[in-house]
Amino acid sequence: MLDVIRAAGTISRVGLIDATGFTGATISTVVRKLIDDGLVLETGRAESTGGKPRVLLQLNPSSRYAVGIHLDHSGIAYVLTDLGGSVVARMTRAGAGAEDPPVIVDRMAREVHALIDGVGVERDRVLGAGLVSPGPLTPTSGMRLAPPPMRHWEDFPLDQALERAIGLPVVLGNDATAAALGEYWSGVINGSSTFAAVYMCTGIGAGMLVNGIPYHGASGNAGEIGHICLDVEGPECWCGARGCTEVLAGPAAVVAAARADAGLARAVGLAGGRTRSRPSVAAEFAAVARAARRGEPAARAIMERSARYLAVAVRTLANVMDLDLLVLTGPSLAVAGSTYLPVIQDELDRAFFSRATHSVDVRLSKSAATAPAIGAASMVLQTELVPLQPGMRLPDNLAESERIHTRA
Amino acid sequence: MLDVIRAAGTISRVGLIDATGFTGATISTVVRKLIDDGLVLETGRAESTGGKPRVLLQLNPSSRYAVGIHLDHSGIAYVLTDLGGSVVARMTRAGAGAEDPPVIVDRMAREVHALIDGVGVERDRVLGAGLVSPGPLTPTSGMRLAPPPMRHWEDFPLDQALERAIGLPVVLGNDATAAALGEYWSGVINGSSTFAAVYMCTGIGAGMLVNGIPYHGASGNAGEIGHICLDVEGPECWCGARGCTEVLAGPAAVVAAARADAGLARAVGLAGGRTRSRPSVAAEFAAVARAARRGEPAARAIMERSARYLAVAVRTLANVMDLDLLVLTGPSLAVAGSTYLPVIQDELDRAFFSRATHSVDVRLSKSAATAPAIGAASMVLQTELVPLQPGMRLPDNLAESERIHTRA
Numbered sequence: 001m002l003d004v005i006r007a008a009g010t011i012s013r014v015g016l017i018d019a020t021g022f023t024g025a026t027i028s029t030v031v032r033k034l035i036d037d038g039l040v041l042e043t044g045r046a047e048s049t050g051g052k053p054r055v056l057l058q059l060n061p062s063s064r065y066a067v068g069i070h071l072d073h074s075g076i077a078y079v080l081t082d083l084g085g086s087v088v089a090r091m092t093r094a095g096a097g098a099e100d101p102p103v104i105v106d107r108m109a110r111e112v113h114a115l116i117d118g119v120g121v122e123r124d125r126v127l128g129a130g131l132v133s134p135g136p137l138t139p140t141s142g143m144r145l146a147p148p149p150m151r152h153w154e155d156f157p158l159d160q161a162l163e164r165a166i167g168l169p170v171v172l173g174n175d176a177t178a179a180a181l182g183e184y185w186s187g188v189i190n191g192s193s194t195f196a197a198v199y200m201c202t203g204i205g206a207g208m209l210v211n212g213i214p215y216h217g218a219s220g221n222a223g224e225i226g227h228i229c230l231d232v233e234g235p236e237c238w239c240g241a242r243g244c245t246e247v248l249a250g251p252a253a254v255v256a257a258a259r260a261d262a263g264l265a266r267a268v269g270l271a272g273g274r275t276r277s278r279p280s281v282a283a284e285f286a287a288v289a290r291a292a293r294r295g296e297p298a299a300r301a302i303m304e305r306s307a308r309y310l311a312v313a314v315r316t317l318a319n320v321m322d323l324d325l326l327v328l329t330g331p332s333l334a335v336a337g338s339t340y341l342p343v344i345q346d347e348l349d350r351a352f353f354s355r356a357t358h359s360v361d362v363r364l365s366k367s368a369a370t371a372p373a374i375g376a377a378s379m380v381l382q383t384e385l386v387p388l389q390p391g392m393r394l395p396d397n398l399a400e401s402e403r404i405h406t407r408a
Numbered sequence: 409m410l411d412v413i414r415a416a417g418t419i420s421r422v423g424l425i426d427a428t429g430f431t432g433a434t435i436s437t438v439v440r441k442l443i444d445d446g447l448v449l450e451t452g453r454a455e456s457t458g459g460k461p462r463v464l465l466q467l468n469p470s471s472r473y474a475v476g477i478h479l480d481h482s483g484i485a486y487v488l489t490d491l492g493g494s495v496v497a498r499m500t501r502a503g504a505g506a507e508d509p510p511v512i513v514d515r516m517a518r519e520v521h522a523l524i525d526g527v528g529v530e531r532d533r534v535l536g537a538g539l540v541s542p543g544p545l546t547p548t549s550g551m552r553l554a555p556p557p558m559r560h561w562e563d564f565p566l567d568q569a570l571e572r573a574i575g576l577p578v579v580l581g582n583d584a585t586a587a588a589l590g591e592y593w594s595g596v597i598n599g600s601s602t603f604a605a606v607y608m609c610t611g612i613g614a615g616m617l618v619n620g621i622p623y624h625g626a627s628g629n630a631g632e633i634g635h636i637c638l639d640v641e642g643p644e645c646w647c648g649a650r651g652c653t654e655v656l657a658g659p660a661a662v663v664a665a666a667r668a669d670a671g672l673a674r675a676v677g678l679a680g681g682r683t684r685s686r687p688s689v690a691a692e693f694a695a696v697a698r699a700a701r702r703g704e705p706a707a708r709a710i711m712e713r714s715a716r717y718l719a720v721a722v723r724t725l726a727n728v729m730d731l732d733l734l735v736l737t738g739p740s741l742a743v744a745g746s747t748y749l750p751v752i753q754d755e756l757d758r759a760f761f762s763r764a765t766h767s768v769d770v771r772l773s774k775s776a777a778t779a780p781a782i783g784a785a786s787m788v789l790q791t792e793l794v795p796l797q798p799g800m801r802l803p804d805n806l807a808e809s810e811r812i813h814t815r816a
Contacts, residue, residue: 192626193626194625194626194630206728210618210623215618216730217602217729217730217731218600218601218602218730218731218732218762218766219730219732219762219765219766220730221730221761221762221765222602222728222729222730223728223730224727224728224730224761224762225727225728227727227761228636228724228727228728229638229720229723229724230637230638230639230640231638231639231640232638232639232716232717232720239759239761240758240759241723241759241761308640309640312637312640315637315649316636316637316724316728317728319632319633319635319636320614320630320631320632320633320636320724320725320728320729321625321630321728322624322625322626322627322628322629322630322631322632323625323626324626324627350648351647351648351649353629353632353635353647353649354626354627354629354632357627357629358626358627
């Protein structure tokens with residue numbers, strides 16, 4: 001019901017009856033409860049079309065809030081969104097790095113409270129926190145088969161630890177799927193039935209939405225395009241397979257190629273010395289990407305090689321899913337998206353299998369750096385705003401005898 | 409409603425109320441109509457559990473039938489299924505070959521009538537025909553970007569021509585998606601949430617079901633795993649891209665490799681001479697597959713190379729979709745599946761990205777040769793058996809005032 005009101009902007013009770021198929025009595029009861037809880041406001045009256053003017057309802061965006069956390073080796077991004085999904089506060093802090101999970105969880109709790117207090121939102125208006133991280137996730141909690149820099153997070157009970165530390169309910173999710181949800185929530189992908197967000201941070205992944213609903217797969221780990229094989233004889237990837245997109249073209253491969261060119265490494269300012277003392281892969285990748293944007297030929301060549309590989313993997317994703325829209329997102333594509341976009345669009349225009357029936361539109365995200373965190377917050381909001389469908393349980397305070405009616 | 413009865417085997421009216429959430433009055437009206445139409449039978453009474461014994465209902469499988477047609481260059485497979493999805497007649501005839509579409513359509517009409525008349529089914533009990541063929545399909549009718557041997561079918565108005573010729577409604581679909589539906593309808597894939605059928609006939613494709621529902625993508629062309637790139641520098645495929653699975657490992661590649669080995673070509677009985685006078689690619693592939701099964705070393709080596717490539721493409725599919733079950737199906741895997749299965753299972757056990765959270769079970773279809781035709785018939789049945797959901801229109805003969813009720 002809340003989602004119908006949010007999507008409509010303003011709507012009358014009669015409009016809600018038409019949109020949901022519930023009876024007037026049900027709508028009346030639910031709306032009264034939503035107004036009592038402060039979630040919905042009466043905002044005026046619609047123009048009369050002959051009968052009595054109708055009172056208009058709208059979401060009260062500042063009645064509830066949600067926290068979104070995007071945890072990565074290279075950075076932790078936070079957003080606070082209101083009930084309408086608008087970002088009211090955002091901040092980025094140091095990544096998880098090599099520190100122990102409990103230390104990071106304590107820091108995240110302090111940072112979440114600073115985020116909420118910074119904009120003066122009362123804590124009891126915050127519904128909960130969504131936390132997204134590299135997959136695969138276990139069905140219940142924590143990371144499993146985590147990428148090498150986060151290997152020490154494997155099987156750490158992240159949701160329980162964070163819930164205790166921040167005193168709010170926590171929902172876990174996959175970073176790439178959350179990025180897709182964040183793009184959808186930001187409203188950029190209207191009209192697409194099969195949409196994917198191609199996501200690059202430290203690793204490469206994709207999130208898919210089918211008719212606006214995240215596609216999770218059997219264990220919440222769908223969309224692993226970083227591990228599409230592009231060369232059966234290629235170099236070994238950390239996942240155990242050979243020739244994966246990530247090992248050929250991911251940020252770490254780009255940084256390694258740049259470091260192998262002494263002149264370029266100096267020009268870009270890549271640190272030498274031991275691996276542990278270097279900045280994060282994502283930060284070094286960003287430095288190479290900026291050099292490419294400045295026109296540095298060696299950096300451009302490395303980036304374009306990466307883009308060509310990623311473009312082939314994206315074409316495979318489009319061929320398997322029969323996509324019509326792709327958004328490039330995530331922190332690493334926030335800095336390098338303008339290099340990758342034309343290469344990917346060209347590949348799809350030239351070789352997407354079903355190009356005779358439709359094209360695949362590739363766009364750059366307008367919120368590439370924070371899309372996963374926005375998606376994480378929207379996972380929390382969706383538990384409140386989830387579309388009310390016939391057969392779903394209404395809130396407990398509605399009488400047991402209350403029935404949902406839809407037109408035959 | 410019919411689908412609920414079909415799935416249950418036998419069920420009482422009270423059971424239908426519980427299963428569907430409709431009121432007793434609605435169930436009573438709909439069941440009366442189904443009995444009047446001969447679709448449902450009353451079959452006895454359930455054991456009394458204290459109250460009045462309940463009359464049990466079951467589908468009358470011989471009340472309606474559906475035709476499934478699988479059209480390929482190499483063969484045309486037909487099935488007639490009853491309302492319960494059981495195959496009551498099947499036959500395979502010569503493929504579309506190089507003949508003009510109208511000639512083939514006329515022949516298909518004769519063959520459909522022979523199929524129906526052969527088992528003495530009255531024509532007015534046949535609901536319609538599903539026809540599946542290699543994709544991509546246009547949104548409304550006919551093939552688009554057809555593989556080379558069927559290029560002359562492009563944009564031919566197949567559904568209209570066949571409807572006129574056989575005098576039955578026709579539904580078109582993609583062969584690989586139909587194969588997945590056929591496997592599902594055959595009941596082999598219980599308990600899988602994300603299932604794919606890997607399909608090989610003249611080409612290679614895949615059909616995917618998510619919670620039992622076919623995944624179609626933006627234009628009905630999802631699952632094109634034959635055009636997953638395995639080598640960015642590989643040979644050019646007919647689709648315009650390089651290094652596709654199909655050009656590296658498909659039946660035509662297997663046959664070409666066998667023909668290049670003069671001793672093997674002689675042992676297998678591959679015809680020389682001009683391409684047009686040879687048997688179909690699928691028939692020649694089957695000959696190589698049989699030689700491999702006999703232990704012919706050169707044939708085994710060629711088949712195993714194909715299997716290793718296909719296994720990598722299947723792993724990509726599993727990584728993107730996070731699958732938990734795969735069935736190998738289609739005419740070419742009906743003859744060669746036992747060679748491909750262990751190679752694919754091994755690849756997934758060793759390198760499926762989310763193998764730490766769950767395995768991917770690979771099975772050989774029990775009806776690999778006819779699964780697409782069974783799926784084609786089930787597309788027709790689904791229009792009759794489609795789950796009745798609140799909000800759907802009931803049959804027109806139900807009073808306009810009739811309402812569907814579900815529990816709140």
